[in-house]
Amino acid sequence: MSKYIKYCRKCVIPETKPDLHIDEFGVCNACRSFGDRHRVDWKNRERELVEILEKYQSKNGENWDCIIPVSGGKDSHYQTIRILEFGMNPLCVTSTTCHLSKIGRKNIESIKNLGVDYIEVSPNKLIRRKLNRIGLKYIGDISWPEHVSIFTIPVRVAVQYNVPLIIWGENSQNEYGGPAADAANRVLTRRWLEEFGGLLGLRVSDLIGMEDIKKKHLIPYTYPRDEELKRVGVTGIFLGYYIPWDGYSNALIAQGHGFNTYQTTIEGSCVNYENLDNHQTGIHDYFKYLKFGFGRATDIACLHIRRGRISRQDGLNLVKIHDGKFPWTYLGKPIEEILKSLDITLDEFIKICDRFTNKKLFKCDSQGKLLKDKWGNLFKINNDNVEQELQYSIEG
Numbered sequence: 001m002s003k004y005i006k007y008c009r010k011c012v013i014p015e016t017k018p019d020l021h022i023d024e025f026g027v028c029n030a031c032r033s034f035g036d037r038h039r040v041d042w043k044n045r046e047r048e049l050v051e052i053l054e055k056y057q058s059k060n061g062e063n064w065d066c067i068i069p070v071s072g073g074k075d076s077h078y079q080t081i082r083i084l085e086f087g088m089n090p091l092c093v094t095s096t097t098c099h100l101s102k103i104g105r106k107n108i109e110s111i112k113n114l115g116v117d118y119i120e121v122s123p124n125k126l127i128r129r130k131l132n133r134i135g136l137k138y139i140g141d142i143s144w145p146e147h148v149s150i151f152t153i154p155v156r157v158a159v160q161y162n163v164p165l166i167i168w169g170e171n172s173q174n175e176y177g178g179p180a181a182d183a184a185n186r187v188l189t190r191r192w193l194e195e196f197g198g199l200l201g202l203r204v205s206d207l208i209g210m211e212d213i214k215k216k217h218l219i220p221y222t223y224p225r226d227e228e229l230k231r232v233g234v235t236g237i238f239l240g241y242y243i244p245w246d247g248y249s250n251a252l253i254a255q256g257h258g259f260n261t262y263q264t265t266i267e268g269s270c271v272n273y274e275n276l277d278n279h280q281t282g283i284h285d286y287f288k289y290l291k292f293g294f295g296r297a298t299d300i301a302c303l304h305i306r307r308g309r310i311s312r313q314d315g316l317n318l319v320k321i322h323d324g325k326f327p328w329t330y331l332g333k334p335i336e337e338i339l340k341s342l343d344i345t346l347d348e349f350i351k352i353c354d355r356f357t358n359k360k361l362f363k364c365d366s367q368g369k370l371l372k373d374k375w376g377n378l379f380k381i382n383n384d385n386v387e388q389e390l391q392y393s394i395e396g
């Protein structure tokens, strides 16, 4: 990295995002890959999808046709609605989130009301809190157990109930950027699971012995063995590869089927229709900001810029107002309460924050101490490409 943070010229994503590449024209690979979407033959993709669904549909109606991992969010509503429209009989599976909100529970009930069989797997809460605390303290990721279990639990259920086809939503590599080779990766292999769905800085086996955690406590976070996956023939597809995918229209479609949005813009975000289920999400997103200099508002602004709904300047304004604010509350719950269940005080939390902050991205005083405003918010060294900032100041 140079002295300043470089941003994509089309969207507002910084080069510090892991696996992101900004090319010689100043455009990121996520924007490039989105630009390629107009070449996609969606009719043909849908035919491919129908072929796959027919192949896996239970011929005698004795078992479910597929598994849909659902959180209750806008995307899981959309997945379920569309898969039902294709005439499939899915088993929806939820891996209970870390600190479930009231609106999150309501939206899970709304999924059930779409007319599906449904299973919720709720890992041991005492162990989960330990894992949240370990994740936060050791790798700066409170949501580590969440991100592992949303992949492991549906795969375990697939094995348990002998249902080979898992229908995931979006392959995040397609829209959020990532290694080029994975942008077209649509089959969920075990290797894929481990690479993208699982390790995330900590291995499950590393946890044994920490805070009295034993192997038996980690069943929900462990993939089935290869023989079991082979016996059932577990595979998976990303629906976003086969049918057009847009978070905002997914939210509108979901609302037509009972999905609830939040009453106001969500803290750290710039919308009210996503990440509604887990009170710890604000902390998770804040750490992304501390490590990489961008938060949820940047992600969402980029999605809307790429789809031409707002200009880059509009996106910058949203980011400036919402991104990377200290997470005093999330979905209305004060941070002290969120931390209390993890046995972490606010002071300890702030020390953990400082430890994981990339000081190259934020302003420090002459002693190298991070500068903060009276609300505890940091100052990024630059909020847009530097040559453009100069231009604005000349114009202004």
Ligand SMILES: [Zn+2]
Pocket: 008, 009, 010, 011, 012, 013, 027, 028, 029, 030, 031, 032
């Ligand atoms: Zn971009």
